[in-house]
Amino acid sequence: MSHPILKVNHLSKHFRIGYHQRLVAVDDISFSLKKGDTLGIVGESGCGKTTLGRTIMHIYEPTEGTIEIDGQLVEAKNSKLRQEMAHKIQMVFQDPYASLNPRMTVGDIIGEGWNYRRQYEKAERRRRVVELLHTVGLNEEHASRFPHEFSGGQRQRIGIARALSMEPEILICDEPISALDVSIQAQVMNLLLDLQREKNLSYLFIAHDLSMVRYISTNIMVMYLGSEVEFGPSDQIYHNGVHPYTEALFSAIVLPDPDCDRLSRRIMLEGETPSPINAPSGCKFSTRCAYAQPICHEKKPELTQVADNHYCACFFPRLERLELNGQSH
Amino acid sequence: MSTESILRIENLRFSFMTYAGEIQAVRGISLEVKAGEVLGLVGESGCGKSVACKSILRLNPEDNGVYLPGSRILFEGKDVLTMSERELLRLRANDIRMVFQDPMTSLNPTMKVGKQIAEGILNAFPKMKRREAKELAIETLRDTGIPNAEKRYEQYPHQFSGGMRQRAMIALALAVKPKLLICDEPTTALDVTLQAQILDMLRSLQAKYQTAIIFITHDLGVVANIADHIAVMYAGKIMEYGNGQDIFYDPKHPYTWGVLQSVPPIDADTSVPLVPISGSPPDLFKPPIGCPFTARCPHAMEVCRQHYPSPQQASERHIVTCWLYHAYAPHVINPITNEEAVL
Numbered sequence: 001m002s003h004p005i006l007k008v009n010h011l012s013k014h015f016r017i018g019y020h021q022r023l024v025a026v027d028d029i030s031f032s033l034k035k036g037d038t039l040g041i042v043g044e045s046g047c048g049k050t051t052l053g054r055t056i057m058h059i060y061e062p063t064e065g066t067i068e069i070d071g072q073l074v075e076a077k078n079s080k081l082r083q084e085m086a087h088k089i090q091m092v093f094q095d096p097y098a099s100l101n102p103r104m105t106v107g108d109i110i111g112e113g114w115n116y117r118r119q120y121e122k123a124e125r126r127r128r129v130v131e132l133l134h135t136v137g138l139n140e141e142h143a144s145r146f147p148h149e150f151s152g153g154q155r156q157r158i159g160i161a162r163a164l165s166m167e168p169e170i171l172i173c174d175e176p177i178s179a180l181d182v183s184i185q186a187q188v189m190n191l192l193l194d195l196q197r198e199k200n201l202s203y204l205f206i207a208h209d210l211s212m213v214r215y216i217s218t219n220i221m222v223m224y225l226g227s228e229v230e231f232g233p234s235d236q237i238y239h240n241g242v243h244p245y246t247e248a249l250f251s252a253i254v255l256p257d258p259d260c261d262r263l264s265r266r267i268m269l270e271g272e273t274p275s276p277i278n279a280p281s282g283c284k285f286s287t288r289c290a291y292a293q294p295i296c297h298e299k300k301p302e303l304t305q306v307a308d309n310h311y312c313a314c315f316f317p318r319l320e321r322l323e324l325n326g327q328s329h
Numbered sequence: 330m331s332t333e334s335i336l337r338i339e340n341l342r343f344s345f346m347t348y349a350g351e352i353q354a355v356r357g358i359s360l361e362v363k364a365g366e367v368l369g370l371v372g373e374s375g376c377g378k379s380v381a382c383k384s385i386l387r388l389n390p391e392d393n394g395v396y397l398p399g400s401r402i403l404f405e406g407k408d409v410l411t412m413s414e415r416e417l418l419r420l421r422a423n424d425i426r427m428v429f430q431d432p433m434t435s436l437n438p439t440m441k442v443g444k445q446i447a448e449g450i451l452n453a454f455p456k457m458k459r460r461e462a463k464e465l466a467i468e469t470l471r472d473t474g475i476p477n478a479e480k481r482y483e484q485y486p487h488q489f490s491g492g493m494r495q496r497a498m499i500a501l502a503l504a505v506k507p508k509l510l511i512c513d514e515p516t517t518a519l520d521v522t523l524q525a526q527i528l529d530m531l532r533s534l535q536a537k538y539q540t541a542i543i544f545i546t547h548d549l550g551v552v553a554n555i556a557d558h559i560a561v562m563y564a565g566k567i568m569e570y571g572n573g574q575d576i577f578y579d580p581k582h583p584y585t586w587g588v589l590q591s592v593p594p595i596d597a598d599t600s601v602p603l604v605p606i607s608g609s610p611p612d613l614f615k616p617p618i619g620c621p622f623t624a625r626c627p628h629a630m631e632v633c634r635q636h637y638p639s640p641q642q643a644s645e646r647h648i649v650t651c652w653l654y655h656a657y658a659p660h661v662i663n664p665i666t667n668e669e670a671v672l
Contacts, residue, residue: 044520151609181373182547186591186605193602210521215593215603252525254550256592258573268529269522272490 003071004032005202006056006089006170011065013048013055023277025051027226028065030303033170036196038203040217040234042210042249044273048226049206050094053172056204057091058082070169087117090163094175096155100147106133106158107143113166132161136191153184157191164195172204177212189216210253214238219309222246225276225284228303232310242306242317245285283314291316335508335541336362336385336404342397343380343389352613354380354394356565362509367535367542369556371549371588373610377565378545382511385409385543386421404509422452426502430514432494436486436501443467443482446501453505469504470497472537474530492523499531503538511543516551528555549592553577558646561585564611564621571647579666581641581649583626586664604664620652628653628661643672 013026025048033039041049055062058074067074069085093099100109107129114120120128130140136157147155156176163171173192177185189212195201207213213220213234220237222230222245230243241247248267269288274280280287286296295315303313307322343355355377362368370378383389385402387409402409404420412420429435437445446466451457457465463482470478473496486494495515502510512531516524532555535542546552552559559576561569561584569582580586587606594601608625611617617624623633630652638652652658654672663670 044522153609182549182588183373183591183606184609186603187607189603190605208520211593249522252521254521254525254528254548254554256549256553256577256589258553258577266525266529268526272492272523 004068005035005070006033006204007068007071008032008056009066009068011052011055011067012063013051013060014063017277021277024226024279025276026055029223029228030065031221031228031231033202033204034218035169035202036200037218038196038205038216040213040220041204041206041223042208042213042220043223044249045208046225046273046276047223048276049223050174051226052223053091053174053204053206057089057172058086087113087166088168089170089172090166090168091172091174092156092159092163092176095179096152096159097179099159100155102147105144105146106138106150109147109158110143110161110165113162117166128165132164135164135195136161137187151184152180153187156180156188160188160191160195164199168201170202170204172206174206175208176205178207178209185212192216210238210250211255222249225273225279227284228313229285230310230312230314231303232307232312236307236310240321242310242319242321243285243312243314244289244291244318246312247318247321291318334361334363336360336402338381338385339401339403341381341384341400341402343377343384343394343400344397345390345394347393350614353565353616354613355384356616358560358562358565358567360560360567360570362541362543364508365535365539365541366557367544367555369552369559370543370545370562371547371552371559372562373547375610375613376562378562379513381562382427382513382543382545385509385511386425386427387412387417388427422449423505424507425509425511426505426507427511427513428495428498428502428515430517432491432498432518433486435498436494438486441483441485442489442497443470443484446470446482446497446504449501450504466500466504469500472534473497473500473503474526475500492519492526495519495523495527496530499527499534503534503540506538507540509541509543511545513545514547515544517546517548524551531555549577549588561588564616565613566621567650568622569647569649571643571649575643575647579643580663581643581647581654581670581672582622582651583628583653584622587625589665620650628659630658641672 009030011026011029015023015025017023029052043049054060056067069088074082074085110129110132111125114125129143133139133142138157177188180188196203205213205216217234220234221228224245230237230241230246237246238250241250248269251267271288274287282298283296283301286292301313301315303311306312306317306319338358338360341355341358345352345354358381372378380389396410400410443466447462450462450465467478467482470481475481475493475496489497516527544555553573556573558572560567563584568584576585580589590604591606606625611621619635619637620633623629632652638650640648640650641654642648653661653670661670
């Protein structure tokens with residue numbers, strides 16, 4: 001087995017709110033990502049998936065836990081090593097309008113990273129910018145234009161080119177397609193898949209469009225209120241998730257198919273997600289779980305293996321769903 | 330379900346006049362909504378679906394926008410575009426209500442939620458007593474699935490969560506039992522689990538109140554779940570109209586094919602690549618003379634560039650606007666059914 005390109009151990013991120021309160025945005029998350037794989041991170045808004053991505057990028061300093069890139073520990077405070085490692089992990093942001101500087105040309109945006117690393121002379125830089133533009137499906141002449149001249153899909157391509165300029169090994173895609181129209185989403189999705197095949201990139205794909213996540217991911221991690229509730233191969237999670245929350249989340253997908261009347265088989269969750277400032281004790285999902293027992297309110301369940309490469313944090317995982325073999329849905 | 334139509338839009342054209350020129354947002358659409366049915370309006374952003382629906386209530390700005398001559402919007406036989414201000418107020422209070430995408434900006438933050446609903450009821454039925462209006466408001470809140478409706482009646486919008494606010498908006502719209510409810514992307518800002526709750530609630534309330542609904546969305550999954558009939562819009566025009574079966578299993582228009590192929594297949598293996606539509610939508614400052622989809626259509630012909638096709642009927646209520654079904658057109662394979670495309 002090849003060693004993981006990204007390893008996250010017991011990562012937590014807390015934000016202080018006022019004097020006495022803490023918002024636990026990311027709570028004790030561990031996972032590893034292999035080279036060339038895609039890990040999809042799903043969950044409702046406010047579950048901490050974006051914070052997780054940003055903490056891995058060291059945009060936020062982790063409160064606890066460690067991040068290893070390519071077997072090397074990236075210590076939060078060791079800025080020199082961090083700078084050296086920074087090019088290996090890059091990010092594509094959600095909002096293609098807010099994430100590009102409107103006063104810089106596309107060529108400057110793509111080449112900005114090289115300024116910090118003091119890389120490449122003018123001619124070489126120009127050649128590389130053109131090459132990157134071609135890679136993401138844009139033209140040479142686009143390099144001298146400004147972001148406002150581009151549509152949403154094209155801007156997202158510029159964002160991807162900027163991330164690629166550092167020749168990263170890991171790309172954190174934070175909802176890269178949510179702001180785009182359906183027909184454009186597929187274009188960007190195919191671009192990401194082609195790039196992955198070509199350059200053997202690893203993706204951390206954060207999104208709330210569950211069918212897209214399943215389409216692109218090797219593994220999926222489901223988050224609820226900052227905690228990891230289930231991790232496993234994407235098809236397994238999509239069809240036979242054993243955590244009650246996974247089951248409910250994936251049953252809520254509305255499919256573009258009028259005959260598949262899923263509303264009747266939909267598991268309706270009671271109420272809404274509690275606040276992460278005063279998260280419920282024990283299992284965080286216990287307040288809305290249909291199978292909750294007294295122990296769920298008292299003790300926090302550990303992440304345990306339920307099948308090959310399939311982990312779940314629940315005292316009463318719905319193991320009978322593992323036998324369904326993808327028929328259910 | 331009765332078959333009388335309550336709303337008939339005929340050749341609606343609306344343009345915004347800007348300093349840069351005329352933006353032709355809606356470029357001639359005709360639609361019909363029957364009593365008690367759900368019409369889904371799908372399309373990409375900027376295709377004119379919201380403008381078309383706001384026209385029904387005359388909510389578009391008329392100081393820098395204009396309904397082009399020949400447009401008619403008949404609600405129960407009366408043309409909305411020629412109504413007086415008084416008639417319009419009555420129409421908006423009693424007969425047609427609208428739910429917007431963002432509930433935080435459409436509820437008044439300085440007014441209790443219940444009072445806003447009661448105010449709406451009193452506007453529609455001025456003779457009703459205040460106490461009755463309050464009771465009706467609480468009952469509607471309960472209908473939309475808000476627990477502790479009496480307590481919630483006294484609260485302000487900021488005390489509601491996103492999903493609850495959208496429920497309150499729907500209660501506000503449905504409390505007067507309108508004949509037509511227009512929902513402009515009501516679930517787009519919500520998570521999937523909340524979206525499922527809201528769709529479920531809308532479907533049961535639609536059955537209970539027998540309200541006709543126009544449901545605007547860009548999400549094919551949502552429209553498949555809720556709509557009886559679906560109109561697919563592109564660049565200010567309707568490309569295809571039909572029921573759920575027609576649109577999802579036997580679509581006729583290349584744009585509909587493209588959109589359906591852009592979403593991940595429901596159960597097929599993930600090695601099948603998505604088939605995106607290349608290019609991007611046309612500029613509505615200078616829309617093409619012919620079919621607006623020509624530039625992105627894999628089956629485009631010379632005639633598509635020159636002339637806009639006339640609507641073709643595939644069945645009684647399945648209409649497609651495309652040259653491919655002309656007698657002289659070449660034969661192409663419909664990628665959804667994998668059979669030759671015929672009417």
